[in-house]
Amino acid sequence: MLVQNPPSIPTLALALLVCRSRKVKLVIDWHNLGYSNLALKLGHSHPLVQLAKVYEQRMGRFAHYHFAVTNAMCAVLESQFGIQGAILPLHDRPSPLFVPLPDAEQIAFFTRHELTAAEVANIIASKTRVVVSSTSWTADEDFSVLLEALCNYSERATSDSPHLPELLVIITGKGPLKLHYLEKIRERESKQELEMVAIKTAWLSFEDYASLLGAADLGVSLHTSSSGVDLPMKVVDMFGAGLPVLGYNNYQSWPELVREGINGKGFSNAKQMSDIMMELFNPTSQTLNMLKEGAIQESRRRWDSEWDPVAGRLFGLTT
The missing domain is CATH 3.40.50.2000 (Glycogen Phosphorylase B;)
Incomplete structure (x- = not known):
């Protein structure tokens, strides 16, 4: 099961519950940190933000694999979230709709x-x-x-x-x-x-x-x-x-x-x-x-060239 984060609450907990009941592996696609988005409204010191951070850290550790939108996020997941290994950088690329015009x-x-x-x-x-x-x-x-x-x-x-x-x-x-x-x-x-x-x-x-x-x-x-x-x-x-x-x-x-x-x-x-x-x-x-x-x-750098060698290979869709 592939789940994008954020949103973190309650998505990660529900996804983990479903994966365990069906005995499938959870993959989290990290596009940002959910608690940092909440901090824009409440401030980093707010108790709810701190609680959301702990929740996100703990839920993240249960996933089998992780995609991260930047190399910098990979480093944060390792150093601050305690996630070791199985983190792959997967940068966003544009949809086919966005092309240069003559x-x-x-x-x-x-x-x-x-x-x-x-x-x-x-x-x-x-x-x-x-x-x-x-x-x-x-x-x-x-x-x-x-x-x-x-x-x-x-x-x-x-x-x-x-x-x-x-x-x-x-x-x-x-x-x-x-x-x-x-x-x-x-x-x-x-x-x-x-x-x-x-x-x-x-x-x-x-x-x-x-x-x-x-x-x-x-x-x-x-x-x-x-x-x-x-x-x-x-x-x-x-x-x-x-x-x-x-x-x-x-x-x-x-x-x-x-x-x-x-x-x-x-x-x-x-x-x-x-x-x-x-x-x-x-x-x-x-x-x-x-x-x-x-x-x-x-x-000229498109989605397939980023997805296939990273996610495609992990899911067994490409060699």
């Missing part, structure tokens, strides 16, 4: 979609560059960092760097903090702090989201990692679409996914983020083109 298909998407239709001519002429970020509008993704960086970019683009293009920033997703940040955006717009930036929010179908990633110029990840050892699936999808990534990098597992200066760049604060955007969108710079080439190379 130029003609990019233009077709921009032309037909209401988010971009009015800007097609400027997008084709590179007078407007398209930036996309998906977010769940939760505490582990600090949208204020992106908003501050965009205000900084706009200020510099209207003063000392007039050659910079305008940015069309499309934020996809739903979540509890969305209305809070929409109000923050309106405040900045009313103060004319986003003259060179247009921010649009949307909830897209999977097909349109995949097309947007395949057509955009830059993807942004604000994922901060509750455990420090998971990976943002949104970056995996962006690479699947051949989209270079600018992402928050101040956690342990970031280098396992993004190769700095090859397929993306990392930041730890708004100032670094705006500086990188200035570099990437400077018409005289080739950095964004280089990152695009790296992201295209990364897009």
